[in-house]
Amino acid sequence: MSAGITRPVTSAESVGWRIDDIGPDEMILSMGPQHPSTHGVLRIELITDGELVREARPHIGYLHRCFEKHCENVDYPGVIPYTDRLDYVASMGNSLGYALAVEKLLAIEPSPYVQTIRVIMAELQRIASHCVAVGTYGMDLGAFTPFLHLLRDREKILDVFEWTCGARLLYNYNWIGGLSHDVPDGFVRACREIVAEFDKVTWPELVNLLIGNRIFIERTAKVGVVSRELAISYDLTGPNLRGSGVAYDLRKAEPYCGYENYEFAVPVGEGRHGPLGSCFDRNWVRVVEMKESARIISQALDRLEKLEKTDVREKVPKRAKPAKGEVFARSEAPRGNLGYYVVADGTAVNPYRVKVKSPCFTAMSAFHHVARGVMIADIIALIGSFDVVLGEIDR
Amino acid sequence: MDALLRLFSLIPGWDQNVPAWASVTLAGLVAAGLCLGFMSLGPVGYVYVERKIAGFMQDRLGPMRVGPWGLLQTIADTIKLLFKEAIFPAAVHKVMFVVAPCLVVTGAFMGFAVLPFSPTWQAADLDVGAFYVIAIGSLSTVGLIMAGWASNNKYALFGAMRSAAQIVSYEIPAVMSLIVVVMIAGSLSLQAIVGEQAGGLHNWFLWKFFPLNVIAFLVFFTATLAECNRTPFDIPEAESELVAGFHTEYSGFFFAMFFLAEYTEMFVASAMAAVLFLGGFAAPIPALQTVGGFDIGPVWLIAKAWALVFVHMWLRWTLPRLRVDQLMHVAWKVLLPISLFLIVVVGGLLTWPATANGFPWDRWVGWLLSALLFVYLATTAARAWRWHARQVREAVA
Numbered sequence: 019m020s021a022g023i024t025r026p027v028t029s030a031e032s033v034g035w036r037i038d039d040i041g042p043d044e045m046i047l048s049m050g051p052q053h054p055s056t057h058g059v060l061r062i063e064l065i066t067d068g069e070l071v072r073e074a075r076p077h078i079g080y081l082h083r084c085f086e087k088h089c090e091n092v093d094y095p096g097v098i099p100y101t102d103r104l105d106y107v108a109s110m111g112n113s114l115g116y117a118l119a120v121e122k123l124l125a126i127e128p129s130p131y132v133q134t135i136r137v138i139m140a141e142l143q144r145i146a147s148h149c150v151a152v153g154t155y156g157m158d159l160g161a162f163t164p165f166l167h168l169l170r171d172r173e174k175i176l177d178v179f180e181w182t183c184g185a186r187l188l189y190n191y192n193w194i195g196g197l198s199h200d201v202p203d204g205f206v207r208a209c210r211e212i213v214a215e216f217d218k219v220t221w222p223e224l225v226n227l228l229i230g231n232r233i234f235i236e237r238t239a240k241v242g243v244v245s246r247e248l249a250i251s252y253d254l255t256g257p258n259l260r261g262s263g264v265a266y267d268l269r270k271a272e273p274y275c276g277y278e279n280y281e282f283a284v285p286v287g288e289g290r291h292g293p294l295g296s297c298f299d300r301n302w303v304r305v306v307e308m309k310e311s312a313r314i315i316s317q318a319l320d321r322l323e324k325l326e327k328t329d330v331r332e333k334v335p336k337r338a339k340p341a342k343g344e345v346f347a348r349s350e351a352p353r354g355n356l357g358y359y360v361v362a363d364g365t366a367v368n369p370y371r372v373k374v375k376s377p378c379f380t381a382m383s384a385f386h387h388v389a390r391g392v393m394i395a396d397i398i399a400l401i402g403s404f405d406v407v408l409g410e411i412d413r
Numbered sequence: 414m415d416a417l418l419r420l421f422s423l424i425p426g427w428d429q430n431v432p433a434w435a436s437v438t439l440a441g442l443v444a445a446g447l448c449l450g451f452m453s454l455g456p457v458g459y460v461y462v463e464r465k466i467a468g469f470m471q472d473r474l475g476p477m478r479v480g481p482w483g484l485l486q487t488i489a490d491t492i493k494l495l496f497k498e499a500i501f502p503a504a505v506h507k508v509m510f511v512v513a514p515c516l517v518v519t520g521a522f523m524g525f526a527v528l529p530f531s532p533t534w535q536a537a538d539l540d541v542g543a544f545y546v547i548a549i550g551s552l553s554t555v556g557l558i559m560a561g562w563a564s565n566n567k568y569a570l571f572g573a574m575r576s577a578a579q580i581v582s583y584e585i586p587a588v589m590s591l592i593v594v595v596m597i598a599g600s601l602s603l604q605a606i607v608g609e610q611a612g613g614l615h616n617w618f619l620w621k622f623f624p625l626n627v628i629a630f631l632v633f634f635t636a637t638l639a640e641c642n643r644t645p646f647d648i649p650e651a652e653s654e655l656v657a658g659f660h661t662e663y664s665g666f667f668f669a670m671f672f673l674a675e676y677t678e679m680f681v682a683s684a685m686a687a688v689l690f691l692g693g694f695a696a697p698i699p700a701l702q703t704v705g706g707f708d709i710g711p712v713w714l715i716a717k718a719w720a721l722v723f724v725h726m727w728l729r730w731t732l733p734r735l736r737v738d739q740l741m742h743v744a745w746k747v748l749l750p751i752s753l754f755l756i757v758v759v760g761g762l763l764t765w766p767a768t769a770n771g772f773p774w775d776r777w778v779g780w781l782l783s784a785l786l787f788v789y790l791a792t793t794a795a796r797a798w799r800w801h802a803r804q805v806r807e808a809v810a
Contacts, residue, residue, distance in 0.1 A: 069737050162467075167471065230805045236739060395736045398653055
């Protein structure tokens, strides 16, 4: 191959690039799975010409744990601890989606009290998850301090989770038809303190230190542009989709757990410092979403105080054995639409099939498209802006 | 060395019995030993201070377990690094792999030779001291490229190439702003440069031709910051991109040498900035130059250098990292034009006849150009600040 002539690499070559795939000045760079900023065990194969990246191909599967096969061998409630391990940064959202699916299958409607707690937990989890996402994103770009500030505030949320259900990372909290534990006394006050501090201290500090920083903006604003069309065609969801300017949020579009009762905005990317759908926009959506989550939590806490307390395990079935049928339920997890497709054969206490539709997987599938022609440092900025969690991609 | 030679001659019969070459050699060795000791022990302090500063900025304590307030943490770390196995991956070029960290450390260490700690405490008062520091500073580039190449690792190679490009680029604005000082002092000797600034705060070159030299100082500081590979210019070892850059494959003592070199370079660069612009060992108030009859020049130099080292650390724990092209942009399109402009204006101010035809042209032209540059930079800074404030305000709204 002569210099300067590049041929597109076909998707059929799935094993890896070989020496005749690259030009004379090019090099194959394997980034990951042991790399500090591939957010887990992702491997990206790059064809680079100096600092420029011609092609990038992600390789996934290093964290494959046979989640879906496991689900077929445990009973319906037994799946919930496994769902926690999908997106381990936001476990509350995972179990919520699964619980919603099985409740649909069993035709159980949890009490408003339970639903309100679920909303509070999901939104607290969203803040905690976005704290990690935005913090590690800053770290990817070399700013270490915002990460630790955000992790400090995430700790407070985890403390509340631990107080409620005894776990800090993998909660097993959203049960089918209910919750594992009721919230403790003083929960509302603790949450209000977290929200107040988040609004007053953490958020302005984050914007001042990281988001408004000139270097941060220069590094992210014109990089990794995902157009509206591309985002929709690759089925990006959550903040990745909204970063491209599409105001689609399942909490508004198909409300569940009583989200229709809360007043909140759906932040979208504005293309503030460059083209719409850049890394900055995706990150910005997460930052604003944290604030909206804080708003929802405040409203939900007000609601919780007025609601009559019910036993949170009241509707949890003693033995979940749904009739033959199949169901698909999805919810807005911090990283996007997390869908569960559950098939029951009507004879067994374990699911016949569980299939997860993962938001990070679709985000990763658009990655190679955006990663063409950027620089190596931008690859890192790009992975961080999609905010993928490999536990959910590989399952 | 002068101080040491004088010390030797205090010994009865030394001058009669010891040949001159022997006492000079001995003094040189002792001076080198002192510098080496200072260089090796310094990082123990810097690392501790840096970790404490980082802890303070990140709302945590930093090292607390080893010794009171974690004071012995760095010593424990050093011992650990010394006793760790130095791993040689199978495919490295063994000779270059070993020579590279030695070269880097040597390059950083040799800068000490001309640092004037007091009129007499200086290992060698070269006539071309300022030039020597810049020249020796580039030696470490060779070591970094060797390390990157010998490691036989693509990340290390990337780090080495980045570092070469970066140091070569940033040396130019550093030298250009150094020339400004050299022109004012009329000498490349660091003793002479400090001598010109003696007699108090107001004599520092920082204030000469205000605000021109303040700008020169900022250019020099930024450029040396980049030469030390510190954030926001730490792309050669960018952790999140290149794992550890040129020292990815190094472990144990060889890794410690890179670490040592980084902190030494940081000190030398800060001390150079102090010598060139902040009066070096000259006290800000002449009365404080001696305490009880002893010249405390070294204390002043080290204090000034450490103050600048603190700024290095402050920046490191605040700012994100630039990308390669942005880094080059800063060097070639921002710092270099400014420093060239400074050379022209300061040179003009210095060479212009003080009064031509009875009119003080130098003052008028100089002040006019200075005022223009100052207004330009001040408005730029104000615009940048307003811009940041607007970002924050809009975001909060």
